[in-house]
Each structure stands twice: as structure tokens, then as C-alpha cells.
Amino acid sequence: MKHLITSGCSFTSLTKPNIDFPVEIEIPLQHKRRDMWTWVDWIRHYNEQSYSVYNYGCPTNDNDTIVESTLYGINKLLKRGIPSNDIEVIIQWTCATRNSFFIPNGFIDKNKIVNAHTNDFVDEKRFKFEKGFKYLTGGYNKTEQPAELNDITMNYLALQFSHHERIINWLKNIILISSYCKSKGIKYKFFQLNNNISSYYYNRFKGLSPKQNKMNTEPHLPIKEDLLKTKDIEYTWDDTMFIDNPYINYLVEQIDFNSDFWFYEINNHHKFGGSLEWTINEWNDNIEDDSGFELSNIVYYELENKTEEEIKEFFRTKSYGHPSSLMWRKFYFEILKPNFL
Amino acid sequence: MKHIICSGCSFTRAGRLNINVTSDNFLKEDDQTGDSNEFNYYPHWIQTLHPETNVINLGSVTNDNKTIARSIIYKIEKLKKQEIPLNDISVIVQWSSFYRNSFFVSPSKQKENQKLKLPQDRGRWSDENSHINDFVEEKTNLGEHGYYFLTGGFGMGHVKNPIKDFAELYLGHLHSYEERLLSFLETIVMLQMYLKSNGIKYKMFNIANNFSDTYVLNCINGGGFPDFKPTGGKRNQMYEIIKNKYIPNTWNDKMEYFSNPYLKYYYDMIDWDGFWFYEEENNHKYGGVTEWAIKNFNINDPNRDVNFRNALFMEQIIRDNKEYTEDNLIDIYEDWRCPLGHVSARMYKLFTQNVISKWNLF
Numbered sequence: 001m002k003h004l005i006t007s008g009c010s011f012t013s014l015t016k017p018n019i020d021f022p023v024e025i026e027i028p029l030q031h032k033r034r035d036m037w038t039w040v041d042w043i044r045h046y047n048e049q050s051y052s053v054y055n056y057g058c059p060t061n062d063n064d065t066i067v068e069s070t071l072y073g074i075n076k077l078l079k080r081g082i083p084s085n086d087i088e089v090i091i092q093w094t095c096a097t098r099n100s101f102f103i104p105n106g107f108i109d110k111n112k113i114v115n116a117h118t119n120d121f122v123d124e125k126r127f128k129f130e131k132g133f134k135y136l137t138g139g140y141n142k143t144e145q146p147a148e149l150n151d152i153t154m155n156y157l158a159l160q161f162s163h164h165e166r167i168i169n170w171l172k173n174i175i176l177i178s179s180y181c182k183s184k185g186i187k188y189k190f191f192q193l194n195n196n197i198s199s200y201y202y203n204r205f206k207g208l209s210p211k212q213n214k215m216n217t218e219p220h221l222p223i224k225e226d227l228l229k230t231k232d233i234e235y236t237w238d239d240t241m242f243i244d245n246p247y248i249n250y251l252v253e254q255i256d257f258n259s260d261f262w263f264y265e266i267n268n269h270h271k272f273g274g275s276l277e278w279t280i281n282e283w284n285d286n287i288e289d290d291s292g293f294e295l296s297n298i299v300y301y302e303l304e305n306k307t308e309e310e311i312k313e314f315f316r317t318k319s320y321g322h323p324s325s326l327m328w329r330k331f332y333f334e335i336l337k338p339n340f341l
Numbered sequence: 342m343k344h345i346i347c348s349g350c351s352f353t354r355a356g357r358l359n360i361n362v363t364s365d366n367f368l369k370e371d372d373q374t375g376d377s378n379e380f381n382y383y384p385h386w387i388q389t390l391h392p393e394t395n396v397i398n399l400g401s402v403t404n405d406n407k408t409i410a411r412s413i414i415y416k417i418e419k420l421k422k423q424e425i426p427l428n429d430i431s432v433i434v435q436w437s438s439f440y441r442n443s444f445f446v447s448p449s450k451q452k453e454n455q456k457l458k459l460p461q462d463r464g465r466w467s468d469e470n471s472h473i474n475d476f477v478e479e480k481t482n483l484g485e486h487g488y489y490f491l492t493g494g495f496g497m498g499h500v501k502n503p504i505k506d507f508a509e510l511y512l513g514h515l516h517s518y519e520e521r522l523l524s525f526l527e528t529i530v531m532l533q534m535y536l537k538s539n540g541i542k543y544k545m546f547n548i549a550n551n552f553s554d555t556y557v558l559n560c561i562n563g564g565g566f567p568d569f570k571p572t573g574g575k576r577n578q579m580y581e582i583i584k585n586k587y588i589p590n591t592w593n594d595k596m597e598y599f600s601n602p603y604l605k606y607y608y609d610m611i612d613w614d615g616f617w618f619y620e621e622e623n624n625h626k627y628g629g630v631t632e633w634a635i636k637n638f639n640i641n642d643p644n645r646d647v648n649f650r651n652a653l654f655m656e657q658i659i660r661d662n663k664e665y666t667e668d669n670l671i672d673i674y675e676d677w678r679c680p681l682g683h684v685s686a687r688m689y690k691l692f693t694q695n696v697i698s699k700w701n702l703f
Binding site: 068071072075076079101102103104107122123124125131132148151152155156159160161162163164165168172175176179180182183245246247250251253254 | 523
């Protein structure tokens with residue numbers, strides 16, 4: 001039996017680890033709404049005999065917390081005496097622009113803290129947030145959290161946030177988890193939510209003020225009513241990686257992007273794509289569902305039971321959604337099974 | 342030739358790396374400070390006591406641990422490009438106080454706010470670029486590729502850079518010993534993994550005790566250090582340090598903060614064999630070079646190097662031709678000050694001879 005640790009953001013789990021569900025106790029999949037299944041659930045479904053799966057994915061996660069929760073999960077398995085060569089790791093990196101802050105217990109009045117933008121992934125606790133929690137910036141939206149937490153996010157965004165420092169931080173995370181896995185002989189593989197690498201996405205960015213559109217910090221597929229027909233994902237074929245800067249370059253050089261990552265590529269058009277670009281480009285209205293679960297053929301989870309006009313409205317106003325259960329199943333068969341397991 | 346990379350804060354170098362000092366010319370540069378050779382830190386002594394090696398000094402004042410680690414990795418990647426064999430490289434890391442932090446100020450942020458641009462004054466003792474580390478070599482102008490703003494001990498009253506507004510906000514709303522330890526432990530793990538995966542020998546030591554409860558739980562106090570005198574003691578801290586070689590007793594500290602599961606898994610991942618600690622049975626565990634220096638300072642040492650001040654700390658300067666005696670060292674101490682200073686050149690020579698030279702790095 002192999003032990004698979006997965007982590008990522010809401011593309012990996014739409015619920016919170018060790019808050020909404022226990023990570024170490026595998027709740028039977030039939031108890032989970034099938035329209036909310038992600039790629040992890042399809043791995044569990046088709047590999048019940050060969051893999052125990054520990055999913056640390058959490059909505060709004062940043063890459064710091066993704067790595068921290070993965071290392072926490074590995075450490076738990078090693079302490080249980082699981083041999084490291086029986087452990088595998090798959091990470092879905094989220095938007096490089098996100099950040100998080102550790103808030104210790106007692107720092108903020110616990111009666112005022114709500115679940116939004118939090119991750120409390122440890123299980124050694126009697127009650128939620130007992131040992132502290134990660135406060136997640138996500139896309140830097142104002143939340144229902146106490147004012148002091150919102151102030152931190154907004155001031156950070158105005159005074160400190162930059163693509164440079166976020167890229168440095170993400171690269172640090174990649175180096176940390178990959179070198180740790182290598183040192184322990186743990187098999188690992190990564191993919192991204194969306195393209196975080198092509199220089200296009202950083203070069204088109206022209207600065208940020210607190211009042212500016214938050215879209216500058218989140219995935220950026222074109223907002224177009226007919227995107228599903230035109231599928232005009234950005235041209236990145238000739239782009240360089242990231243931003244040319246010596247504070248970034250020495251970190252990039254240490255990462256084996258060829259063997260450690262899966263990228264979605266459209267020949268002569270798009271390089272360094274993630275699951276989002278794959279989803280848009282690979283969706284069509286004839287996807288076969290032989291799962292036996294009667295899954296809807298929709299591109300995004302959010303479009304379940306939506307009318308044609310509502311779907312148009314979605315694409316007119318939103319830059320992305322979460323791949324539907326059917327699309328994640330397709331992703332499992334076409335990408336994960338041949339490349340990751 | 343063996344290349345010994347040293348990095349740390351002002352306990353490794355009295356200068357700002359690639360702002361007003363370089364990593365490879367430190368013997369000459371430090372002799373031009375106008376204060377003779379009192380800035381001979383351990384990298385100095387490694388170079389002079391082991392002339393067969395090439396010491397690369399990446400130390401930079403006010404450094405936090407994240408910047409210390411990143412500057413080391415940056416330099417090693419440079420050496421790799423010069424095709425220096427990795428087994429010809431060794432690394433000595435002097436970790437700074439765990440409660441420090443740093444923030445990267447990018448070129449794009451500087452465009453948004455022109456006041457974030459760095460003054461171009463590279464004077465050795467200029468205050469213009471205090472709390473700054475700009476360790477990359479590929480630059481014409483300071484900060485052109487960005488820079489790290491260093492919080493140091495958060496004494497930022499003299500700093501003009503407006504990023505300090507964020508640093509102060511961070512201090513008020515986010516800074517805690519838990520999140521600083523989380524960052525420190527992550528930095529240690531990352532650097533250890535990097536060095537191991539490259540087959541590079543290394544040793545790490547602390548500026549002072551960074552792990553025992555007695556110290557960690559004191560970080561929220563202004564100085565960041567516990568009292569260096571017995572509870573209820575009538576004498577001042579310098580008297581206790583000089584006369585009684587007093588250091589806090591940490592022998593039975595339980596390191597309770599590591600029971601927090603957000604910290605424990607990182608703690609478990611650290612290879613503690615990669616560390617040197619000052620330890621004294623039944624008195625002190627997890628000590629750093631400061632505790633070692635206090636315990637090993639003997640003003641009457643007949644074999645001491647007489648070319649250097651007979652002082653424990655660099656800041657202890659006895660003027661008016663007075664002798665360096667224990668009483669005089671205590672007399673010049675002012676009660677309101679932190680009793681701890683930078684380890685003196687004379688003590689760093691001993692530390693290099695008696696501790697560093699025994700590490701399997703040369």
C-alpha cells in the first residue's frame with residue numbers, strides 16, 4: 001500500500017482539512033457530493049486498493065501553507081513508521097501571488113474569528129484554532145474576519161506586495177519541498193492551478209494600488225463570454241520564465257521544471273499551463289461520462305444547473321471557476337494516471 | 342583550494358554586503374575602518390589561521406535568518422557557475438536572533454513609491470542604507486533589482502525608508518514568537534536540505550541561544566534577551582557577566598513552544614548534528630557564541646593576543662589610557678543598556694582556534 005499526500009487550494013479540496021473533514025480518517029467517498037469531487041477524489045476512487053490518500057488541500061490556500069501542510073503530513077507518516085519510499089506527494093500549486101500569516105491562539109479575540117480565509121490543518125487540537133491558524137490572503141478580498149486581520153492583508157497589499165517577492169517566495173517553497181522529498185527518497189510531482197510562470201503574466205502587470213482591481217493578483221484567463229468557443233488562452237509560447245532579476249534567477253536555476261512539473265502545452269501557442277488552461281481547452285460538449293455517477297457535462301463546478309444565459313454571464317464577469325467533477329475525472333485519466341502515479 | 346562561505350549578521354561582519362563591503366576583500370576592507378583590527382570576526386581568523394583556504398564573507402549587519410540563508414544559496418549557485426567543485430565548498434552559518442524578519446522591496450514597488458528607492462551613498466558607516474541588504478552582485482545602482490528591508494531588533498526610529506511603516510504594522514499586528522520560530526525553522530530546514538542535496542559540508546551556530554524557553558519567551562520583551570543576572574540579584578548584569586560568568590540556566594527548559602504542532606514537524610525535520618551549541622552540564626543548553634564568549638573570557642589569560650583589546654565585547658572600549666580590568670569593564674556599563682555586545686576580536690580568535698577549527702570543514 002502506498003501513502004499519497006496531496007495538497008493544493010480549492011482546486012484540490014472544496015472543504016477544509018481537519019476542520020470540515022479529518023485528514024487521517026478516510027471518510028467513504030459515497031458520503032461526499034460527487035459534484036464536489038476534485039482530482040484527489042478520483043485518485044481515491046480508482047486506487048482504493050493501492051493508495052491511502054491524505055488530502056491537505058484547502059480553499060484559499062497559498063503556496064506557503066501548501067508546503068507546510070505537506071511537510072506536516074509527511075512527518076506524521078514517518079512518525080508512524082511508514083517507510084519513506086512508500087510515501088508519494090502530489091502538489092497543486094496555487095496562484096503565486098497569494099500569501100498567508102500565522103496567527104497564534106490568543107492573538108485575536110477567538111469569538112470574532114470566522115472560518116473564511118483560514119486553514120487550521122493540524123489535528124492535535126481540542127477545538128478549532130487552539131494551536132493557532134494560517135490566515136490566508138487568497139485574492140486579497142475583504143473578508144468577514146476582524147478588522148485587524150483585514151488591515152494586515154490590505155496594508156500588506158499596498159505597502160509590500162509585489163510579483164517579485166511573491167515569485168521569490170513560491171520558488172523557495174518549490175526548492176524546500178522538492179529537496180526534502182529528494183533527501184528522503186519520496187516520489188513527488190507538481191502541477192499548477194494556472195500558468196504562474198510565463199513572463200507574459202508578470203510583464204503585463206502595471207502596478208497596484210489598494211483600490212485597484214484584485215484581478216491583478218489571481219488567475220487571469222481572458223474574461224470573454226465566448227471563451228469556451230474561442231478557447232483563446234494567451235499566447236505564451238515564446239515567453240521567458242518569470243521576471244529577469246538576479247534575486248529570482250538563482251532560485252529558478254535550482255528547480256528541475258522538466259521532471260518535477262507537469263505543464264499543459266498547446267504546441268506553438270501556450271507553455272507552462274496548469275489545470276485551468278487544460279480545463280478550458282480540453283472541455284467540449286461531447287465528453288463521455290461512463291463513471292456511472294451521472295455527472296453533468298459542465299466545465300466548471302460553479303455552472304451546475306445554470307441556464308445558458310447564466311453561463312454567459314459567468315464568463316462575462318469571472319476570470320475562472322473550479323473544474324467540474326467530470327473534468328477532474330478526465331484530468332485523472334489523461335494526465336494524473338499516466339504522469340503522476 | 343577549500344572555499345569557506347561564512348554568513349551571518351553583525352556577529353560575522355561590520356558592513357553591508359555588496360553595498361559598502363564585498364565578500365572577498367574583507368581583510369583589506371576591515372583594516373580600513375580607522376579602528377585598526379578590532380573588527381576581526383571569526384571569518385577573519387579563519388582566513389588568517391587557515392591561509393590555505395579562501396574565506397568568502399557574506400555577513401551583513403542587521404541580517405535576519407531568511408536573508409542569511411538566501412545569500413548563501415545565491416553565492417553557492419555563483420560558485421557552481423564558476424565550476425568550483427561542490428566538495429571544495431564548506432559553509433559556516435551564524436544564525437541571527439530568530440525574532441528578526443525581512444521584507445523584499447521589488448523594483449516594481451519602487452516604481453509605485455519613489456521614496457522606496459535607495460540612496461546611493463555607499464559609505465561604510467553611513468546611516469542612509471541602514472536596515473538594508475542588497476546582496477546580489479549584478480548591479481550598477483543600489484536596489485536596482487530590489488533589496489531586502491531588515492527589521493533587525495525593530496529599533497527603526499532612525500530609518501527613513503517608508504517600508505518601515507509596514508514593518509511597524511507587522512510588529513504590532515503579526516509578530517509573535519510562534520510565527521518567527523516557524524519562519525526560522527523553515528529557513529534552517531531549507532538551507533540544510535539545499536546543502537545536503539549538493540553534498541556541501543556545513544556547520545551552524547547561533548548569535549546567542551535561539552531555542553530555550555528562557556530566551557524564546559523573552560523575545561517579546563524589548564531587548565529580546567532574558568536577564569543575565571540571577572533572579573533578585575543586587576548587582577548589575579555586567580557585573581554578573583564579567584565577575585561570575587553568569588548566563589541564564591536553560592538546562593531544564595522544556596522548550597514547550599515546540600509542542601505546538603505548527604512548529605513541531607519542522608523541529609523534527611532539523612538535523613541537529615549540523616549545529617554547534619555551547620553546552621554546560623546542569624546550567625546551559627542550546628547556547629550560542631555569546632554564551633560561549635562569556636564563559637570563556639578570562640581577562641588574566643597569559644596567552645591572550647595582546648594586539649587586541651582585552652575585552653569581552655567589541656563595544657567595551659576603555660578610554661583615557663585606563664587599563665582593561667574587570668572592574669573597569671563593569672564601570673563603563675550603563676544599567677539601562679542591553680549588557681550584551683558583539684564578541685570581541687580577541688574572543689573571536691579563541692572561538693576560531695578552539696571551536697571552529699575543530700569542525701570537519703577544512
